[in-house]
Amino acid sequence: MQFMELSGVDILGYAAGLITAFTFLPQVLKTWKTKSAKDVSLAMFLIALTNQILWLAFGILRADPVIIITNAVMLFMTSIMITLKLKYNHS
Template sequence: MASQFNYIDLFGFSAALLTTIAFIPQLYKTWQTKSAEDVSLIMLILFITGLICWIIYGLKIHSIPILVANIITFIFNFLILILKITYRNNNQ
């Protein structure tokens, strides 16, 4: 028997899409300006730690929307962290 689409997951996928793409402008701006001075290092570390917790949670409850959103958001924020560290060293 084929599984039926769960419309509640539509909200999950919508939330995943919106919260994930929200970081694209920051990543692009950081890469373009070669500066991440306005991005808090502590915020990035805390946020990335939270994303790791969401990923573990998503794995445990087998939630595709949670996993997809948080893995992609983790990648974006990890890249911002790398750029922040790289550009901080270049600007000193």
């Protein structure tokens, strides 16, 4: 697929993927700013991490760039959030 050949469905997929990819950004920024993760659910982020690994593998096997990019970014955001949770859980 060339860049100039994006269909409306492709554009919709990339837009949805972009928004999904940054779902956890507000929580990451809040936790980083307040240095507190006391009320953040570690279990939720561990489930999300597992989900993103599976979706990333699925996207790679299907060679679907929307799924790959979305879940790679989500995996990165989730990893940051888990790190912040472990670091600032005491606050």
